[in-house]
Amino acid sequence: MDKAPVSCFRRLFYQSFGFNPEGRLGGIFMCWNDSALNLNVIAASPRHIHALVKDVHTNIEYYATFVYVYPKKSVQDSLWEEFLFLNPEDKPWMLPGEFNNITCIQEKWGGNQSVNARMTKFVDFMNNVGLISLQALGVPFTWPNKYKDDLLIFERLDKVVANSYWFELHPSYILHNCPILGSNHSPVFIDTVGSQVSRRRKCFKFEAMWNLHPEFKQFVKRAWKCSEGLPPLDHFRGCLGTFTFLVKHWNRAVFGSIREKKDKILKEMNCVQKELTSFNYNANSLNNFNEKVHLEAQINERLAQVLKEEEVMWAQKTKSNSLKHGDKNTRFFQLCATIRRKQNEINKIRDGNGIWWYKGEALEQVFMQEFKMRFTNRSNPSQC
Known part of the structure; x- marks a missing residue:
């Protein structure tokens, strides 16, 4: 690896290991904090880093193979065979990375929707070694084609797969696909403990002005054809989530500001x-x-x-x-919108003890406590 990036990351994580890219392809880099994790690299190549990971605080051990799969089909076939020898059999095993493959049609939107040989071989490999793709929160897809050639395509190429032993070890995991920003891939964040702090985010709202765009109705029809073959309720939820994700990107890439x-x-x-x-x-x-x-x-x-x-x-x-x-x-x-926003805004609130609370999480807690007190205190109904 180049010395400058390594020194920069070591200031944060202390330890690092990886390979430079080959031209504009590949490159894999791993860094960790040895005060929290003991990581022993067992095997490595420009396409993967296989290691034994141990949590310093809990002494939990599992195998992790950090993956970068080349897009070329011929190279992928040899990689699946190589991974068969890395399989720890009855030990916990997790594989995070960029697989450049989807496991089902639902992991792709736009373009050719047919099952191809590359996807079939990837699924066969997962079945042979007993790997399962982890469900993720956040955006349903991790890679867009940036509206190339006037064709919008999204795929879930970045993911985490693991065997049943890893699932038993981390039953409360949280996998989150972060928004796609500077890169053309979404960062993937996994919390193996599941202690993710909830954060408020702006809720999605349908914009009536989208109906004025000549391509919008056709866009909605295409987005609503996902998850076919599922039960009605699952089909509705899948289509609604897919449409919400896609229309946000369509709004930025096509409709515009x-x-x-x-x-x-x-x-x-x-x-x-x-x-x-x-x-x-x-x-x-x-x-x-x-x-x-x-x-x-x-x-x-x-x-x-x-x-x-x-x-x-x-x-x-x-x-x-x-x-x-x-x-x-x-x-x-x-x-009118500005006035209404000001009228609905709550800047401060006074609790039952006469103390004023201002914006932030403390204000939310006061609301919750007051509601609980009013609607659970049966001794004095006049307070309700």
Whole structure:
């Protein structure tokens, strides 16, 4: 490994081991804190690191094979055979990493939905050694194709698989697929103890302005065809979760920000109108002038569409059921939304002892305690 990254990681984790990538492919790096884990590397290659892991505090031991699987099918076949010799048989075994494979059609959205030989061999390998793919919270997919060639594809290529002995050792595990940000892969976080602290997050809300996009209805139809063959309730839950995840990415990649689209269109309009006002009218330039006029008309149509989307957005935020206050009156809706947000905001609360509590988790605890006291105290019904 390069010295600079290793020294940087060792400041946090003290120990590290890994291999450099081959060109733009591969590369695997592992780091750990030896005050919490004893890790003994047994076998290693640019495609995997096989180690025995021991928790210093609990003395729990298990085998872990950190994996990077090359996308090429021919290379994958030899790797599955190599992993057969690493199988510790009746010992706990966990394999986290980038497998570049899916285990079922439900782990892919978009593109070719047929079962291929590469997926079949991967599933056969898992069945032969008794491995199970761990269910994950968070985003259902870990890799997007970044809307390449106007085709949106998501797959769950990064995962953690383990045998039954590992499941018995860590029954309360929590596996979380984090959001896909700078990389084209999602970071995968696993808590083997299951003591993950819950954090509040902004709930998903359907945006009415999406209905104005010409491709949205077709997008919904495609997203709602997932999890076919499951029981009705499981089918509904699967489709709802998949749609929620996909529409967030569609909103960023396709629909875009209202403010950014509006600013861009206004800049284009400004440039075109400047050219029109400074145009030299003559017979040779008449065609060019007509093209500019036609371009201005097209920009006006795009602007009208964005303004309509903006109007619907602010109308939804104010919970207005009709746009009866005038066309493109977004300032009114924005003001209503701001006022409503302020009215609903709770900045502080006073408990039963007269103590004031402010924003944060303490305020939430006061609410919960007061409700419990009021609705469980039967001796004084007048407090309810």
